[in-house]
Amino acid sequence: MGRITLDKVRKAFGDVEVIPPLDLTIEDGEFVVFVGPSGCGKSTLLRLIAGLEDVSDGQIRIDRQDATNLPPAKRGLAMVFQSYALYPHMSVRKNIAFPMKMAGLSQEEQERRIEAAAKALNLTDYLDRKPGQLSGGQRQRVAIGRAIVREPAAFLFDEPLSNLDAALRVGMRLEISELHKRLATTMVYVTHDQVEAMTMADKIVVLRAGHIEQVGSPLELYNTPRNVFVAGFIGSPKMNLITGPEAEKHGATTIGIRPEHLEVSTGSGEWKGVIGVSEHLGSDTFFHVNIEGFGEPLTVRASGEVSLTYGDTIWLTPNASNLHRFDAEGLRIAD
Amino acid sequence: MARTVTTQRKLVTTVFAWAIGIAIFFPILWTILTSFKSEAVAIADPPVWFNFDWTLENYATVQERSNYFRHFMNSVIISVGSTVLGLIIAVPAAWSMAFVPSKRTKDILMWMLSTKMLPPVGVLVPIYLLFRNLGLLDTQVGLIIVLTLINLPIIVWMLYTYFKEIPGEILEAARMDGATLRSEIIHVLTPMAIPGMASTVLLNIILAWNEAFWTLNLTAAKSAPLTAFIASYSSPEGLFYAKLSAASTMAIAPILIMGWFSQKQLVRGLTFGAVK
């Protein structure tokens, strides 16, 4: 079982408070992603859960047991590091066996679990190689293998895909999701990439400067971002944020509209603009449209087949039901 | 260098580089050659290069007359002893500075380096008198202590730069995997640190073997290592080139071989990790 509860957990390095008191509950079997820009405290939070950093104040409970002062190994958690942290002098087999050896498992049990993990992760042919002889993706799998064999209460992932190239990243993303479906074990995953967060998470925790900005399912965050920060952070391409007189018309300080919620017309509409750069992705086309009176160009999604180009004049109409309004503090104004 | 160089240019470079290489190595080569000559051939004019009666007589004479082996063993004991002692003191220090750095770590390292700036002659008198009063003059123990202390900053620095390269995440992974401090050191840290420790040991033995200020000033006949023993050839009687050469060859051969094996690590050790 792996229910993790953080109760007023606070972390300070000397006088610098990196995580102000924070409450969070991670349910058993949930895939939770901590996401935020670099330096937001997401890795520190993960390391507090892991026990690699001391908590300054507050309590961490794992399955209702106080784990605040337990050493990392006693918490029943397994971690996959950004650099994979494989032991370079040990073969893949020995790497995977290491946590079991430390736990004093029998030789047969070790063998059994290594075989199973290697089969699940496609590592059977590589068991006797050293990490130095493996590709990035394979190393990643070994790191995951080392975590699986411990049969932990929860897995912790610290930006595990950031060292892989784009194609491999998509593949590993699927593998990790699949692993979660199969094992149904709690996973806590840290990333700065909101696409990873959106595609993998049951629950996303958006962090900024140690604060939780919003907790919710990917669609909740997409549909009802609680503030300007979350609105701008979740979704790709980014939500268009407009301030000034145009926002005031809607009774807000800032209004936000996603590129996919703007209607394009060559005849008429609410805003008239001129097309700048366009990006053709085949299925979709993104236009950057300059509109007079708006500070920044708006990003607009159109179908892949439009024949508009640089310099053309078009009209845009925001889809009223998808318009987000934010007040002077940047908080969402309820509809 | 993915560049094809014309064979002609490569040949010219080859000749040039070999000429310079041999010129620089020549004094050593000449010493080795001379060690196999008779004294008369050793000073022959014009010089005899290879065409002489090769003899091992000089080696035998050097051993016989001055108990060469004893000085050789002094060198071994002193350089190995000071290296082992240095490691015992330096490993924990470097380990904690690399893995539990504090704000003062950099300062401590720089301060240790600065002790190397202290000119030995500035403390020659008190060390000499202290050693005389403590009965450490002309003893192996005394030299081991001094050489350990003068090389300690280099050992700490070298180990520090090697330990620094072991990623902290690996030690954290070991901790997550349930390793105790003991098994962390035995199963993870030590195997990863051994190459760095080996080159530290090698460099330190070389430095201790060749140290020639304290060894000359603090020893006499009994525990003189080779540096000091060889110096006794500076006021010779009669013909002695071949014997000097034999003694010299034996003194430098072990370290020359060790040095060649550790070229790469040498750069790093001698530059306190500043050049890798």
Added chain:
Amino acid sequence: MATKHSRMSARLMISPAVLLLLGWMLIPLSMTLYFSFLRYNLLMPGMEEFTGLTNYRYFLTDPAFFAALWNTIALVLGVLAVTVVGGILLALLLDQPFFGQGIVRILVIAPFFVMPTVSALVWKNMFMNPVNGLFAHAAKALGLQPFDFLSSAPLASIIGIVSWQWLPFATLILLTALQSLDQEQLEASEMDGAPWIKRFWYIMLPHLARSITVVILIQTIFLLSVFAEILVTTNGGPGTASTNLTYLIYMQSLLQFDVGGGSAGGVVAIILANIVAIFLMRMIGKNLDA
């Protein structure tokens, strides 16, 4: 990683090294300082008395001191000049592709592993000796008068011997640095049409700057204390022609048994070394941060 417990044990593990080095610095230093104010000669035991600055006055007004100071500076600068310039040239040469690179490299670095007393004796006797040395043989073969290196140009000869010992060190470090130079930088500058000499001046030399600093720093530490080479070749002579500060103080303390005077000289040497050190530490401090 950084838990309270680990920080405690870390401090405990550093302390032996720190305490030993601290003792090694402070105890002899304070003794040297104390002796330097005493009239203290080992040949006249029991006659020690406080004499204030007398020892310093004698030491600093001794013409030998100025000779030694000058010789020390000349020795350090001379060897630095030869080894840095020679090292750069050799490194450039060895960085070129040619047959037997590994072997030539080994030949070039060999002198570094030769102990100072051996190299000094070999050079003194087998090369520089005016009767039986190879240089004398060569001079005679060319119909020239053999030159008595160590009597006629003692300091220059010692600079030559010491340079031979340190040239490999400079070469090895500069070569290592040169090999770490990003080839793309050189190719880019070639595309930009820079001729070889400009590539050397604007790309290679700046890249080597850090290593040159390191070479200068480390060699200076050792060169200020050159001792064995002088002891076995010239004994500082003729006169004081090849006496450096280290050797002068050694003579005063251990040959004339003048502990007070030697200690005053030691203090002066420490002060001078510190002046050099402060300057050098600034240089390397900047370079080592990276």
